[in-house]
Amino acid sequence: xxxAIVGTGVxxxxxxxxxxxxxxxxxxIYEKDERPGGHTNTVEFKRPGxxxxxxxxxxxxxxxxxxxxxLRFLKHLKIPLLKTEMTFSVTRDRGAFExxxxxxxxxxxxxxxxxxxRLYRMLFDIIxxxxxxxxxxxxxxxxxxxxxxxxxxxxxxSDGFRDDYLMPMTGAIWSTPADQAALDFPASTLIRFFHNxxxxxxxxxxxxxxxxxxxxxxxxxxxSRLPEENLHLNTEITAIESHEDGVNLIEAxxxxxxxxxxxxxxxxxxxxxxxxxxxxxxxxxxxxxxxxKWSKNEAILHWDEKLMPIRRKAYSAWNYLTLTESDSKKPHxxxxxxxxxxxxxxxxxxxxxxxxxxGLVLVTLNPPFPPDESKVIKRxxxxxxxxxxxxxxxxxxxxxxxxxxxxSFAGAWTNYGFHEDGFTSSMKLMxxxxxxxxSPFEMKPASRGLPKTNTIxxxxxxxxxxxxxxIRKQIQPIWYxxxxxxxIGLVWLEQVFNAVxxxxxxxxxxxxxxxxxxxxxxxxxxR
Numbered sequence: 001x002x003x004a005i006v007g008t009g010v011x012x013x014x015x016x017x018x019x020x021x022x023x024x025x026x027x028x029i030y031e032k033d034e035r036p037g038g039h040t041n042t043v044e045f046k047r048p049g050x051x052x053x054x055x056x057x058x059x060x061x062x063x064x065x066x067x068x069x070x071l072r073f074l075k076h077l078k079i080p081l082l083k084t085e086m087t088f089s090v091t092r093d094r095g096a097f098e099x100x101x102x103x104x105x106x107x108x109x110x111x112x113x114x115x116x117x118r119l120y121r122m123l124f125d126i127i128x129x130x131x132x133x134x135x136x137x138x139x140x141x142x143x144x145x146x147x148x149x150x151x152x153x154x155x156x157x158s159d160g161f162r163d164d165y166l167m168p169m170t171g172a173i174w175s176t177p178a179d180q181a182a183l184d185f186p187a188s189t190l191i192r193f194f195h196n197x198x199x200x201x202x203x204x205x206x207x208x209x210x211x212x213x214x215x216x217x218x219x220x221x222x223x224s225r226l227p228e229e230n231l232h233l234n235t236e237i238t239a240i241e242s243h244e245d246g247v248n249l250i251e252a253x254x255x256x257x258x259x260x261x262x263x264x265x266x267x268x269x270x271x272x273x274x275x276x277x278x279x280x281x282x283x284x285x286x287x288x289x290x291x292x293k294w295s296k297n298e299a300i301l302h303w304d305e306k307l308m309p310i311r312r313k314a315y316s317a318w319n320y321l322t323l324t325e326s327d328s329k330k331p332h333x334x335x336x337x338x339x340x341x342x343x344x345x346x347x348x349x350x351x352x353x354x355x356x357x358x359g360l361v362l363v364t365l366n367p368p369f370p371p372d373e374s375k376v377i378k379r380x381x382x383x384x385x386x387x388x389x390x391x392x393x394x395x396x397x398x399x400x401x402x403x404x405x406x407x408s409f410a411g412a413w414t415n416y417g418f419h420e421d422g423f424t425s426s427m428k429l430m431x432x433x434x435x436x437x438x439s440p441f442e443m444k445p446a447s448r449g450l451p452k453t454n455t456i457x458x459x460x461x462x463x464x465x466x467x468x469x470x471i472r473k474q475i476q477p478i479w480y481x482x483x484x485x486x487x488i489g490l491v492w493l494e495q496v497f498n499a500v501x502x503x504x505x506x507x508x509x510x511x512x513x514x515x516x517x518x519x520x521x522x523x524x525x526x527r
Contacts (some may be wrong), residue, residue: 001260001434004249005029006274009038010059010070010419012265014426017073017222018437025435028259029226030249031257032236036223039419042214045377050359051348054214057299057380057445058397059419061086063206066197067420068444071429077221077439080212085320088172090164099164102316107407109313112508117483118160124472126159128465130200131458145194145389148190151470156469168320169199169323172343172415174367175297175384186389194418196447210351214230215497225526239277240264243403261434264408265426268292268403280405287395291390303360304371307344319344323368326484342366368395385413401425403434414502420446 003019005012019027033229039058046052061084064071074081083442089100099113100106113119136151146154148170152162170176170185173193191200209425211217223231240262241248249257264271272289275281309319321342335442345359347353355361385391400409408429409447412422425447430437490509497506 001490002026003028003261003263003435004247004257004259005265006240006249007031007038007270007411008036009264009265009412010040010422011412011426012263013037013040013222013262014073014423015265015410015430016226018430019435020222020226022333022437022439023430024433027226028232028257030232030235032234034234036231036233037216037219039382040215040219041380042216043301043378045301045357045358045361047375047377048100052185052359053351053353053358053361055301055351055353055361055363056214056215057301057378058382059215060350061208061210061349062383062419063197063208065206066446068421069441070420072441072444073423074078074211074218075343075511077218078217081209081220082212084166084208084210084351084352085317086208086321087349088169088318089309089314090314090320090322091162091309091314092322097164098314100309100310100314105313106316109309109311118158118164121158121217122160122164124465124468125157126165127202127512128162128469129157129166129467130202131462133200134195136188136191137195138263146187147389148185148187149182151187156473163322168322170316172320174387175343175382176295176386183212184389185387186392188359189387189416192447198301214351237274240280241278242280242407244510247406248278251282251360259406261406261408263408263410263426263429265422267294267411268385268413269294271409271411275407282401282405284397284400284404288394288401288409291388293385293386293388293391294524295386297365297384298381300364300367300371301377301380302362302371302375302376303365304362305360305372306369307342307362307364307367308346308360315346315349317346317349319346321364321368342368343489385417387417402429 003025005015005019005027006029008016008029012029012031013036016027016029019025029036037058040056041058042054042056044052045055047442063358069369071081084270087102087106089098089106091098095110097116097300098110099119100109107123108114117335132155135345136146148166152166167178167183170190176185186479194200206262209394237249238252239248241250246258246260247262249259251257264274266274268289269292272281272286276290307321321344329457345363345365347363348355348358351361353361358443391413398409398414410422410426410429412418412425414425415421427439427443429435431439431443494506494509496504497509
């Protein structure tokens with residue numbers, strides 16, 4: 001067959017690799033931008049007085065348990081990998097509150113954290129969530145349809161756990177602002193993803209990997225085997241027409257290209273528009289594609305340390321920067337104090353780029369405040385799928401439209417939205433009719449079975465946490481008065497420090513007072 005692929009992201013490249021190298025089909029691939037790759041975007045980083053290096057600004061890391069097929073693909077291409085790490089930190093309001101997940105030094109990088117009740121409650125709830133969250137996946141029917149915001153409210157998780165851990169983590173993973181959109185995230189989808197990616201465990205986490213020299217290496221390897229005339233860059237396809245003789249790709253200029261089959265490896269909204277413009281959109285296609293929404297995100301390659309944690313002890317591979325914008329008019333079930341979330345990737349850590357050679361190498365997604373323009377290398381725009389109950393339900397409709405009318409659909413959005421999902425979405429199609437590509441390896445599922453909860457260790461851990469949570473609820477009325485007394489003491493101490501001119505001590509006490517006042521208010525709210 002004569003086949004066209006629209007889109008050169010990981011889904012399009014996966015399909016191209018299999019069709020071009022493991023089938024007899026003739027294949028052409030189209031890309032509207034001047035460069036191929038989508039989120040596979042490796043850029044040269046060069047600052048005055050430092051050595052240049054190659055930096056990934058989109059796709060950066062992967063791990064063996066949850067990227068099995070993509071890593072086999074890299075191994076087949078002999079693409080070198082490096083071990084990396086996935087530490088993280090949270091910085092609220094430019095350092096007013098800060099913590100990191102790497103050891104006690106990171107958790108207590110800020111001295112006032114030692115006396116912060118909200119932090120201890122957050123740590124307790126992290127353990128509780130890790131032990132009990134997968135219980136939801138064993139339930140049936142409407143219980144699995146609950147949003148993560150409602151789930152946290154129903155199970156009594158603290159505001160600190162929600163705003164300083166889970167919502168920043170969710171927002172960063174899916175590049176979704178941790179506000180109403182994140183709180184509306186389907187709880188079962190989020191928990192299943194956390195479980196599959198070993199995020200619900202403290203020990204035994206997978207080893208993370210990054211492509212040595214940048215992920216563009218796999219892109220170059222695949223495209224080097226494609227005849228130059230079959231790669232069409234700067235060629236925007238605006239419509240898809242399906243008819244008896246085949247499928248027409250229509251360029252913005254009006255020029256048409258006839259193919260036997262077309263693979264749309266584009267975002268769902270782009271795919272929907274192409275089919276609508278072609279005039280043949282079916283009811284099933286509309287139902288499968290229209291529920292999706294996409295978030296637009298700006299990524300900035302720079303070296304401005306203002307977009308990192310204030311304290312060096314908190315520097316991590318992933319650094320969440322949050323600004324508090326609470327709206328008291330919102331109902332509690334949908335309110336999160338974190339309305340804007342940005343993330344700075346420390347590429348010195350992630351890609352083993354020595355700071356003494358290259359200086360600070362940072363990529364910030366959606367900066368909460370502008371970086372110093374003199375320290376900016378380049379800006380990029382990326383889009384990410386937003387997971388909602390409607391979009392997750394629409395995924396089950398895809399089999400109804402695959403390979404109909406000479407059109408196939410691929411993309412990371414068909415599953416969780418990540419590189420492995422994009423690669424696998426195409427591989428699933430290519431090894432079957434009508435393509436019948438002879439893949440050099442068998443496809444392996446990335447999902448895991450539910451954890452065993454009937455072991456003695458897990459039983460004892462769950463029992464202990466349940467007992468401690470019961471005790472916490474019993475002493476909650478007393479804790480309100482403890483918080484009240486603590487606030488009075490801190491007000492007095494603040495006045496003393498102010499009188500003697502000890503500004504740094506006054507600032508620390510003011511932060512502590514905020515924690516205890518917040519703890520008092522949260523306790524009052526839940527009583």
